[in-house]
Amino acid sequence: MNPEVVQNILEKHNEGQDGLISILEDIQNHFGYLPQEALQIVADKSGQALVDIYGVATFYKSFSLKPRGKHLMSVCLGTACHVRNAPFIVKEFEKQLGIRAGETTPDREFTLETVNCLGACALGPIAVVDGHYFSKVKTVKVKEIINEALAGFDKIEIKTDQRIFPIEVSCPRCNHSLMDRNNLVDGHPSITVTASFGSKHGWLSLSCLYGSYNVSSEHVIPIDTVLNLFCPHCHAELISGSNCSECGAPMVPMIVRGGGVVQVCLRRGCKGHLLDLGE
Amino acid sequence: MINLTINGLNVSMEEGMTILEAAQFLGFPIPTLCSKEGLSPYGACRLCLVEIGEGDRAKLVTSCTYPVQEGLKVRTTSKRVDRARRMIIELHLASCPQSKIIQDIASKYNVRQQRFRQEHEDCILCGLCVRMCEEQMVAKAIGFRGRGETRSIGTPFDIKSDVCRLCGGCMYVCPACSLRCTFSEPDKAICGACANIAAPCLDKDKFGDLMCYMDPCVACEIEK
Numbered sequence: 001m002n003p004e005v006v007q008n009i010l011e012k013h014n015e016g017q018d019g020l021i022s023i024l025e026d027i028q029n030h031f032g033y034l035p036q037e038a039l040q041i042v043a044d045k046s047g048q049a050l051v052d053i054y055g056v057a058t059f060y061k062s063f064s065l066k067p068r069g070k071h072l073m074s075v076c077l078g079t080a081c082h083v084r085n086a087p088f089i090v091k092e093f094e095k096q097l098g099i100r101a102g103e104t105t106p107d108r109e110f111t112l113e114t115v116n117c118l119g120a121c122a123l124g125p126i127a128v129v130d131g132h133y134f135s136k137v138k139t140v141k142v143k144e145i146i147n148e149a150l151a152g153f154d155k156i157e158i159k160t161d162q163r164i165f166p167i168e169v170s171c172p173r174c175n176h177s178l179m180d181r182n183n184l185v186d187g188h189p190s191i192t193v194t195a196s197f198g199s200k201h202g203w204l205s206l207s208c209l210y211g212s213y214n215v216s217s218e219h220v221i222p223i224d225t226v227l228n229l230f231c232p233h234c235h236a237e238l239i240s241g242s243n244c245s246e247c248g249a250p251m252v253p254m255i256v257r258g259g260g261v262v263q264v265c266l267r268r269g270c271k272g273h274l275l276d277l278g279e
Numbered sequence: 280m281i282n283l284t285i286n287g288l289n290v291s292m293e294e295g296m297t298i299l300e301a302a303q304f305l306g307f308p309i310p311t312l313c314s315k316e317g318l319s320p321y322g323a324c325r326l327c328l329v330e331i332g333e334g335d336r337a338k339l340v341t342s343c344t345y346p347v348q349e350g351l352k353v354r355t356t357s358k359r360v361d362r363a364r365r366m367i368i369e370l371h372l373a374s375c376p377q378s379k380i381i382q383d384i385a386s387k388y389n390v391r392q393q394r395f396r397q398e399h400e401d402c403i404l405c406g407l408c409v410r411m412c413e414e415q416m417v418a419k420a421i422g423f424r425g426r427g428e429t430r431s432i433g434t435p436f437d438i439k440s441d442v443c444r445l446c447g448g449c450m451y452v453c454p455a456c457s458l459r460c461t462f463s464e465p466d467k468a469i470c471g472a473c474a475n476i477a478a479p480c481l482d483k484d485k486f487g488d489l490m491c492y493m494d495p496c497v498a499c500e501i502e503k
């Protein structure tokens with residue numbers, strides 16, 4: 001572990017006086033886990049007691065004190081996925097990888113985790129591998145997913161990113177369509193959601209052409225703002241556990257008509273997005 | 280001064296006092312496990328329940344964390360309080376049947392059965408030691424870790440802490456780690472009440488140096 005990295009992170013966060021969780025998140029993003037020495041440095045520099053920091057680090061499931069593998073596989077065990085056989089999916093992953101949930105393979109390739117609801121219940125059971133959503137997972141598909149992860153998703157992604165085609169999406173919570181036929185962007189019905197940033201709150205329409213970044217909105221949104229998006233029908237916040245691979249901001253999941261999930265980066269101006277089409 | 284009624288008695292108490300302090304001041308007994316003078320109230324053990332309010336709006340609150348209020352009507356023992364309290368004692372007993380302090384409270388409140396699976400935990404997560412370490416010893420060597428089922432108390436990374444001075448304060452306040460008398464049946468959770476028959480130190484030499492549970496000690500009285 002390089003102590004300088006931790007020092008830099010602390011400096012960025014106002015000499016460690018800012019929120020502890022964001023400091024720990026940055027450390028974990030860099031090392032993949034929270035090394036013991038790093039926590040000690042945070043304690044010394046910020047003047048907080050090590051017990052308190054350790055308490056926070058062990059309280060939240062997203063923090064790990066043990067080194068994790070290159071590929072992170074999270075299988076959803078939330079209520080909706082649970083009743084659709086998710087426990088068997090977990091068992092299959094355990095069998096294929098030879099580890100238990102929460103463990104890392106000895107070669108540090110894979111970490112298997114269970115999570116409670118990823119906000120895409122209608123498509124359950126859900127597995128997320130390195131930020132890619134797999135919907136309606138069946139036990140027979142598990143092997144395939146692991147192989148795909150080993151091969152690396154990035155190559156596959158570039159291909160799909162080049163294409164421009166319209167998609168129709170719906171809310172991952174209530175499954176209500178988000179398409180707005182009265183509000184056209186790029187000549188197609190737009191994806192309309194409620195966006196809020198700062199104290200502003202209003203509609204935001206995204207182009208439904210995958211690969212196009214045109215939007216129109218009620219308020220002018222300055223570049224680089226990280227938005228909060230809400231479903232205009234059920235008012236649930238659209239949020240997933242994964243972060244944009246380009247800028248680190250959170251991503252929002254939306255369900256694609258016909259199966260699959262599209263994820264869009266919440267930062268205005270960032271072009272990070274992913275499309276995972278099921279079967 | 281704040282006027283309230285405790286068990287039908289009109290009293291006036293200083294502002295900022297908790298119901299527990301007021302009741303203790305007046306001599307109404309309320310059992311506690313996680314509250315100690317000199318440490319901030321925490322409300323973890325739920326043993327100090329009292330009933331406040333009247334009729335439909337009556338509710339149970341933990342007296343150690345509830346400040347006295349103007350016009351409040353408090354009952355430290357009512358049917359409802361008693362039922363709830365005994366259930367809590369039973370639950371504590373299930374998680375820590377070996378604790379002398381919990382055993383004593385159980386026998387005092389006439390808990391004569393124990394319907395839950397015994398866990399033999401060595402901690403009831405009352406947080407006394409954590410507060411002792413932080414507030415009286417100003418060390419912050421131990422704290423809560425994890426959450427839910429896996430919540431535990433200890434040092435970070437389970438290694439000896441740099442700030443611990445081995446003062447022993449945490450052990451001194453711990454209600455779970457003083458052992459009870461296990462005279463004839465070590466696995467039985469409920470006190471065998473041998474005290475009703477004879478004092479163990481008088482005619483049972485097998486008792487050896489195990490802790491005596493009699494409060495006040497009858498045997499020593501007889502010997503005198």
Ligand code: FES
Nearest residue numbers: 076078081118121
């Ligand atoms: S329960 Fe699995 S995504 Fe909600």
Ligand code: FES
Nearest residue numbers: 322324325327343
């Ligand atoms: S003494 Fe009040 S909850 Fe423990």
